[in-house]
Amino acid sequence: xxxxxxxxxxxxxxxxxxxxxxxxxxxxxxxxxxxxxxxxxxxxxxxxxxxxxxxxxxxxxxxxxxxxxxxxxxxxxxxxxxxxxxxxxxxxxxxxxxxxxxxxxxxxxxxxxxxxxxxxxxxxxxxxxxxxxxxxxxxxxxxxxxxxxxxxxxxxxxxxxxxxxxxxxxxxxx
Amino acid sequence: xxxxxxxxxxxxxxxxxxxxxxxxxxxxxxxxxxxxxxxxxxxxxxxxxxxxxxxxxxxxxxxxxxxxxxxxxxxxxxxxxxxxxxxxxxxxxxxxxxxxxxxxxxxxxxxxxxxxxxxxxxxxxxxxxxxxxxxxxxxxxxxxxxxxxxxxxxxxxxxxxxxxxxxxxxxxxx
DNA sequence: TGTAGCATGTAAGCCGTTACATGATTGA
DNA sequence: TCAATCATGTAACGGCTTACATGCTACA
Numbered sequence: 001x002x003x004x005x006x007x008x009x010x011x012x013x014x015x016x017x018x019x020x021x022x023x024x025x026x027x028x029x030x031x032x033x034x035x036x037x038x039x040x041x042x043x044x045x046x047x048x049x050x051x052x053x054x055x056x057x058x059x060x061x062x063x064x065x066x067x068x069x070x071x072x073x074x075x076x077x078x079x080x081x082x083x084x085x086x087x088x089x090x091x092x093x094x095x096x097x098x099x100x101x102x103x104x105x106x107x108x109x110x111x112x113x114x115x116x117x118x119x120x121x122x123x124x125x126x127x128x129x130x131x132x133x134x135x136x137x138x139x140x141x142x143x144x145x146x147x148x149x150x151x152x153x154x155x156x157x158x159x160x161x162x163x164x165x166x167x168x169x170x171x172x173x174x
Numbered sequence: 175x176x177x178x179x180x181x182x183x184x185x186x187x188x189x190x191x192x193x194x195x196x197x198x199x200x201x202x203x204x205x206x207x208x209x210x211x212x213x214x215x216x217x218x219x220x221x222x223x224x225x226x227x228x229x230x231x232x233x234x235x236x237x238x239x240x241x242x243x244x245x246x247x248x249x250x251x252x253x254x255x256x257x258x259x260x261x262x263x264x265x266x267x268x269x270x271x272x273x274x275x276x277x278x279x280x281x282x283x284x285x286x287x288x289x290x291x292x293x294x295x296x297x298x299x300x301x302x303x304x305x306x307x308x309x310x311x312x313x314x315x316x317x318x319x320x321x322x323x324x325x326x327x328x329x330x331x332x333x334x335x336x337x338x339x340x341x342x343x344x345x346x347x348x
Numbered sequence: 349t350g351t352a353g354c355a356t357g358t359a360a361g362c363c364g365t366t367a368c369a370t371g372a373t374t375g376a
Numbered sequence: 377t378c379a380a381t382c383a384t385g386t387a388a389c390g391g392c393t394t395a396c397a398t399g400c401t402a403c404a
Contacts, residue, residue, distance in 0.1 A: 023354085023355070023356090024355075024357095025353095025354060025355050025356080026354095026355095044355095044356085045356090045358080048355095048357060048358095049357090049358095052357095066355085066357095067354085067355050067356065068354085068355070069355090069356090
């Protein structure tokens with residue numbers, strides 16, 4: 001590894017590091033149930049492109065042929081993932097918060113419309129919480145998923161507190 | 175506007191909607207003091223590219239020539255911004271949380287190293303809070319910046335609560 | 349029999365970054 | 377006079393998305 005790979009590569013490598021061999025399709029499902037909540041769930045096409053690269057670099061091995069082919073992290077994949085986790089600098093989390101952007105521009109849309117927007121967001125947060133709850137429950141208690149479970153908990157608390165803050169902001173616009 | 179512009183265009187248009195005419199350079203400074211905290215502060219080069227596009231579309235007008243040229247939002251710019259704010263669908267906020275990703279992969283780096291990582295993050299959150307506090311104080315009380323000030327408050331509370339959650343997670347890994 | 353899910357990939361194209369290049373002004 | 381700040385842009389390139397294309401299997 002001369003060059004650092006994009007973080008998304010490491011995220012996928014990380015999903016494979018839990019053990020089970022996965023098809024690209026399954027990888028996407030795992031991403032949708034985990035990465036989606038605090039990272040991004042890459043498009044299918046990107047997963048296949050990424051897998052091709054990881055195979056070429058020998059970080060991932062493929063068993064079988066084209067449809068149904070399962071991927072496993074290789075020894076050097078594990079090593080590279082560990083190297084990345086221990087040496088790569090950690091970016092401060094990046095938020096693309098379209099709701100905050102709209103509140104920022106509240107003078108354009110008006111106080112009323114902006115308040116509605118915040119209230120809609122509170123509802124969407126509740127819906128998200130339900131989704132993540134389901135994930136969390138499926139992980140809880142399983143030792144292999146101890147860390148993913150912690151992240152899910154974190155996410156749940158975040159959604160909860162975010163909803164509280166936003167509800168309060170909305171009230172102040174009433 | 176047949177096609178929607180990228181949200182970053184609207185963010186910049188939004189910065190201009192506060193009134194003062196700005197150079198590209200100044201726009202970057204405003205972005206660094208506001209957008210950065212809940213969106214992204216675009217690279218200088220992108221700001222200039224974006225301004226060129228907005229000029230071509232007539233959403234922004236430029237006074238004077240090349241160096242020192244100031245940009246103002248035009249009437250149609252204001253209309254388009256309003257249109258976007260009232261009709262465009264609002265994406266659920268996207269988080270690229272490298273710390274959460276690393277906690278998710280805690281089994282690879284180990285509990286000890288992961289705990290340290292979380293503690294470092296708590297420190298960085300505190301530093302961020304200081305930065306945003308400075309911004310918030312410069313906005314507070316000014317009526318024109320009522321909404322930006324609300325967003326800054328939101329950000330501050332978020333950083334605070336995030337730090338609490340993370341500190342607790344770290345403690346549980348001890 | 350037809351639709352939903354499993355499964356994999358290519359192509360086009362935009363967004364945005366880093367690197368590079370240039371030059372004026374201001375103050376130590 | 378030198379460095380920092382103001383100021384503007386081009387070029388190369390990577391990441392990622394959407395659209396497109398293909399085909400199998402299970403099941404209602």
